[in-house]
Amino acid sequence: MPDILIIDDEDHIRKLYTDFLTREGYSVESVADESEALKILSEKEFDLVILDIELEGESGLEVLKRLKSDHPELPVILNTAYAVYKSDFHTWMADAYLLKSSDLNSMKAKVREMVGV
Amino acid sequence: MSSMTEARSVGDRTQCISALFDESSLGFFFAGTEGHIEYLNFEAARIIGFNSVGEACGQSLQDIESVLSCGLIEAHRSALKGRTFRRNEHRCTNRNGHFAVLSLFCSPYRNDEGEIDGLLGIIQDVSESYGRKSDLERAICELSIMAEVSDALSSAVELEKVIRIILTGVTANQGLGFNRAFLFLVNESESILEGKIAVGPSCPEEAGQIWSQLALQQKSLTELLNDYLERQNAASSPLSLLIDGWRISLSEPSIFNRVLNDARGANVCARDLDEPSMEILRRLHTENLAVAPIISKGKRLGLIAADNQITGKAIGDADVQLLQTFANHTAVAIERSRLHDDLVRHAATLEERNRQIAESQEQIIQIEKMSIIGELTSSIAHELRNPLTVIGGFANLMLTAEAGQYNSEYLNIILSEAKRAESVLHQVLDFSRASRTESRELDFKLLVSKTHELLLSKMRRSQKQPVLNHSDRKMLIWGNSDQLQHALYQFMALSVEEMTGECTVEISTHVEDGRALMRIRFTGAEQARKKVTTTLNQFFGSSTGTQKLSIIVAGETIRYHGGSFGIEGSAGNMPGIYVELPCRNGGKNA
Structure with a gap:
């Protein structure tokens, strides 16, 4: 069962994605900020990270840089409400870019593509 | 005894x-x-x-x-x-x-x-005192002429007017009293001396007529100057035609060039003259000519030539000297006139620059306003996207769960409305992104064509495609390409999505009264007319709906670019939509 880590500062978003992906058969953990993320990543191995860009008080792009530095093999999907970040050079480090939407099928497809299950 | x-x-x-x-x-x-x-x-x-x-x-x-x-x-x-x-x-x-x-x-x-x-x-x-008195009287007369001409020149700044005053002063009997006077001006760029204007009678008959009239009227020099200035045909008088278009090269060794080079007047008689100088006398039909150069600060401006061709009175050295004094005065007036022309030109340029600066400032303010609005709408839209994702996402989850079977109708409504709200957010975000691009000159027809192509690419195959017809005229407008394209797209999309099932749609471009116009016309039966009328009233009226919001945003964009939009057509007929924008240069480029 692939392990997925969700990093998003919004409780309801974390709850939605956790429930959805759990139903889809994944093992899901979620955290609200960088420090929690780094802590859990040091304790457990994950197959995929879904990362929000606009985190409260910090930039998801900085977290992405750190993740890719510490875990270069770990795939990361940037998940955001902002389409404008797609053209930002810093987002190119991510493995995929996903726009937040009530239609969860796009997320399902992208996750499958990343973890292969 | x-x-x-x-x-x-x-x-x-x-x-x-x-x-x-x-x-x-x-x-x-x-x-x-x-x-x-x-x-x-x-x-x-x-x-x-x-x-x-x-x-x-x-x-x-x-x-x-x-x-x-x-x-x-x-x-x-x-x-x-x-x-x-x-x-x-x-x-x-x-x-x-x-x-x-x-x-x-x-x-x-x-x-x-x-x-x-x-x-x-x-x-x-009393010979000696008589001579002194005579000299004094002559000097007083000269001063009086100069004072009167100077008075007239002081209020004249247009070169044409200055020239007329000068030549009138030379020929009026109350002035220098020459029969005819000719003015030549140096054209530095072509290195030539050009015949400009001549004043005086063209033949003895005309002279008799004019001079007898003047003798009867007994006008002062000032009155004569005013009379001459009121006449607008001096340039086309027969005498002016004599020198009109006459171009003398400044390298030609004629008496005119010698006078200019020596900066000294000359009393020219048809004796022992070189051929170029004789040619000048022949062309002016004269044998004795007073010539005085017009020179200002060492710069050759032109010359005045005057003669007594009608009366045949010999020209004396004193006459040449007086003409020279007059020419010196003329140089100042011409120089002042040219400075005035330069000043007027510079003032006009400055005025135009100021207008452009004011226009640019206005544009900058508008752009800043639009930019702030864009940032604000972008921020609001992003803030709304998260809750919508949550609402729609959970509705999705509930629908797929067993519990959802009992509330599927309601959950589908929540999901549908969430998607609709997301669609509005998408439009608003498009607009806010467009606000960040800069304004420039745009080809209105190209903009309409590109928007039309975009519309076709997003249409379903089952939908009737709108026809596009362009005017032959060029239409240049000024504006933000992305914003305008977004606005035009909203009008086109409204027409197609809401009405193509009922009727056919034609999109056309026109130029009217300096404005670039896009018209959307509908063709169909009575049922189609009713549908179009209802739909347009709904979208351009006061009802609410998601499409209305996009039309409001599009309309604001059109108005921001100095344009307007609306419904056209009379009652009982098929209505249409028009969108108009001001053409660059008032449509002169069209």
Whole structure:
């Protein structure tokens, strides 16, 4: 069962994605900020990270840089409400870019593509 | 006895007069009742032209009068009648052939008994003072001409007006009094001297007519200047045609160029002249020409040429000198006129620049406003996207869960509305992204074409495709390409998505009253007309809906670009949509 880590500062978003992906058969953990993320990543191995860009008080792009530095093999999907970040050079480090939407099928497809299950 | 007494009496009288006047610096003479000179002093003999006093005594007044013609006979007659006689500043040639200006005063001479015995005259040579007075009068006249012309020039700044005043001053009898005057100006860029304007009669008949009229009117120089200025056809007068288009190379060795190079006026006579100079005289039909260069601060501006071709009066060096003084004055006026022209040009340029700056500032303010609105809408849209994702996402989850089976209708409504709200957010975000691009010159037809292509790419195959027809005219507008394309797309999409099932749609471009116009027309049966009317009223009216929001945003974009939009057509007919934007340069480029 692939392990997925969700990093998003919004409780309801974390709850939605956790429930959805759990139903889809994944093992899901979620955290609200960088420090929690780094802590859990040091304790457990994950197959995929879904990362929000606009985190409260910090930039998801900085977290992405750190993740890719510490875990270069770990795939990361940037998940955001902002389409404008797609053209930002810093987002190119991510493995995929996903726009937040009530239609969860796009997320399902992208996750499958990343973890292969 | 009486004749002896009389002789003694005459001798006494002569001795008496002699004693009084021999040494006087004025000329005195005495003539008896018979009109013969009985006495004159040395000065009188010199003035009349006798070599000695002795030679003069006994001469008749008649003989002297035949030489001097100064009124001696009339003076003698008057004296015998007891009256005095005076003649001032009489110009004549004396017995020795010398020119002199004389003043004569005669009075009756009475003896002891009070009877008139003859005429006692004072004759004075006033040549020197007359010359000085004449010079003074001439100088006063010149100053007066200059003052009047200067007065007229002081209020004239247009070169054409300046030129007319100058040439009027040269030719008016109250001015320099030349018959004709010609003005040539240097064209530095082509290194030529160009004939500009001429003033004066073209033939003796015309001269007679004009001069007799002027003599009758007795106008002052100022009045004449005003008269000439009121005439607008001086440039096309026959005399002007004589020099119109005349171009003389500045390298040609003619008298005109010599005058310009020497910076000194010349009295040109048709004698011993080089061929280029003779050609100038021939072309002006004259044999004697006064030429004065117009030079300001060492810069050659042109020259004035003047002649007396009609009267044939010879031009003197003094005339040339006066013309030169006039030309110097002219140089200042022309230079001032050119400076004024430069100033007017610069002022106009500055005014245009100021207008452009003000326009740019206005645009910057508008862009900043739009940018702020864009950022604000973008921020609000992003804030709304998260809750919508959560609402729609959970509705999705509930639908797939078992519990969802009981509330599927409601959950589908929540999901559908969430998607609809997301679609609105998408449009608003498109607009806010468009707000960040800069304004530039745009080809309106190209913009419509691109938008039309975008529309076709997003249409379902089952939908009727709108036809696009362009005007042949070029339509340039100014604006933000992304914003305008977004706005035009909203109008096109509204027409297609809401109505193509009922009717066919034609999109066309036009230029009307300097405005670029996009029209969306519908064709269909009565049922289609009703549908189109209802739909357009719904979207352009006061009802609410998601499409209405996109039309509001599109409409604001059009209005921000100085344009307008709306429904056109009369009641009972198929209505249409129009969107218009101002053309660059008021549509002159169209």
